Amino acid sequence: MDYFQNKVIWITGASSGIGEAVAKKLSSSGARLILSARRGTELERVKNSCAPDNQSMISILPFDLKDASTFDSITKEALQCYGHIDLVILNGGIAQRSLAKYTSLEVDREIMEIDYFSCVALTKHLLPHFMERNQGHIVVVSSVMGIIGTPFRSGYAAAKHALHGYFDSLRAELWKKYKGVAVTLIAPGWVRTNITMNALNGDGTKLNSMDTATERGMDPTIFADKMIKAIRKRKNLAVIGGFKEVFAVVVQRFFPDLFVKLVRVMAVR
Numbered sequence: 001m002d003y004f005q006n007k008v009i010w011i012t013g014a015s016s017g018i019g020e021a022v023a024k025k026l027s028s029s030g031a032r033l034i035l036s037a038r039r040g041t042e043l044e045r046v047k048n049s050c051a052p053d054n055q056s057m058i059s060i061l062p063f064d065l066k067d068a069s070t071f072d073s074i075t076k077e078a079l080q081c082y083g084h085i086d087l088v089i090l091n092g093g094i095a096q097r098s099l100a101k102y103t104s105l106e107v108d109r110e111i112m113e114i115d116y117f118s119c120v121a122l123t124k125h126l127l128p129h130f131m132e133r134n135q136g137h138i139v140v141v142s143s144v145m146g147i148i149g150t151p152f153r154s155g156y157a158a159a160k161h162a163l164h165g166y167f168d169s170l171r172a173e174l175w176k177k178y179k180g181v182a183v184t185l186i187a188p189g190w191v192r193t194n195i196t197m198n199a200l201n202g203d204g205t206k207l208n209s210m211d212t213a214t215e216r217g218m219d220p221t222i223f224a225d226k227m228i229k230a231i232r233k234r235k236n237l238a239v240i241g242g243f244k245e246v247f248a249v250v251v252q253r254f255f256p257d258l259f260v261k262l263v264r265v266m267a268v269r
Contacts, residue, residue, distance in 0.1 A: 002030065002232075003232040004029040004030065004031040004228075004232070005030040005031070006030060006031070006032065007031050007032070007087055008031070008033075008034070008081070008082045008084060008086045009034070009085075009087045009089065010033075010034040010078050010126075011023055011026075011035055011036065011088075012088075012089065012118075012122070013036075013037055013091035013092030013093060013141075014033075014036055015035075015038070015039050015042035015043050015046060016046075017194060018091055018141060018191060018220055019035075019037070019092070020049075021223065021224035022089065022091070022224045023046055023050070024046070024049065024221075025224045025225065025228055026228065027050040027051060027058060028050070028051055028054065030054075032059075032082050033057065033058045033059065034058075034059045034060075034061050034078050034081050035047060035058060035061065036063055036074075036092070037092060038062060038064050038065075039062065040060060043062060047060060059081040061078055061081070065092045065093075065113075065114050065118040066110070066113055066118070068113075068121045071118075071121050071122055072125055075122065079129060084129070084133070085126065085129065085130075086135070086136060086137065087136065087137040087138075087139065088123075088136075088138055088139065089139045089141065090118075090119040090122060091141040093141070094110070094114045094115060094198060094200060095153075095156055095195045095196060096111055096152070096153055096155050096200050097196060097199045097200070097201065097207050097211070098200070098201050098202035100155075103155060104202060104203060106204060107155060107200050107201075107202060107203070107204050108154075108155040108158070110204070111155040111156055111158075111159050111200065112155065115159035116163055116166075119140055119163060119166075123167075123170070130180075131174075131178050131181065133180070134180040135180040135181065136181045136182070137183075137231070137234065138167070138181070138184070139184045139186060139231055140183070140184070140185050141186045141227075142185050142187050143187055143188055144187050144188065144245045144248065145160045146160030146161050146164045147164070147239070147249050147252065148248055148249060148252045149161075150263055150266060150268045151263075151268060153268075164185060167185055168183075168185075171183040171236065182234045184230065184234060184235055184236065185236065185237045185238070186227050186230060186237075186238050186240065187237065187239045187240065188223060188227075188241060189239070189241015189244070189246065190213050190217030190241060190245060191218050191220055191223045191241075192214060192216075192217040192218065193214070193217075196210055196214045197209065197210060213267065217241075218240075218241065218242060223240060226238070226240045227240060248262070248263075248266070
């Protein structure tokens with residue numbers, strides 16, 4: 001039986017981009033889905049775009065990642081959809097395109113709230129359920145920016161780096177007593193989604209444009225296939241991207257001084 005067959009999977013950020021592509025792929029694998037994002041109408045669109053035979057196994061649960069006060073009730077509601085949850089994909093987030101010196105502290109805080117604290121908070125609410133069953137899989141969609149840092153992404157890179165520190169630590173804490181609970185970090189490179197359209201400028205306004213690197217990025221459906229393979233294998237970390245992004249990660253890991261010089265001239269917009 002396929003790893004995802006009959007599994008209950010909760011996906012945040014499911015209304016577009018990577019979340020939408022993954023939802024469609026998992027729906028065709030026989031999984032039961034809970035789709036979350038702010039925009040309920042877009043979630044309904046995603047549900048209706050899945051195979052008709054599978055739509056009865058998809059639930060819609062809209063909420064805002066910025067409002068952590070609702071997470072306790074939202075998690076309880078998610079658990080009530082099918083009686084349990086087997087896997088959560090923490091995919092929702094927001095990007096940034098601004099130099100650090102021109103980025104307000106309020107924008108840094110908003111990025112950290114959405115990209116880091118929302119993942120931590122939802123995990124804290126869901127983890128007791130996984131520990132009680134000694135079964136579950138936490139998948140966190142981070143970024144290559146969680147491993148390296150480039151210009152115009154200081155707040156975003158900080159939030160993604162924080163995810164790696166937190167969830168690597170959590171994995172280490174769980175392994176002895178709760179071996180049935182897995183933690184997978186997914187680090188995408190450039191994927192052709194609307195993430196830069198919604199990215200924040202330094203003053204908090206939306207960028208409202210697609211940068212060249214993202215426009216040339218990996219097709220979301222191809223990315224979803226690679227991501228699903230990594231989840232199925234219960235990998236600790238999967239870096240998924242083109243040659244340039246993967247090469248940057250390798251150089252940063254093994255030749256950090258060289259990377260510092262290269263990142264100054266890399267085309268990142």
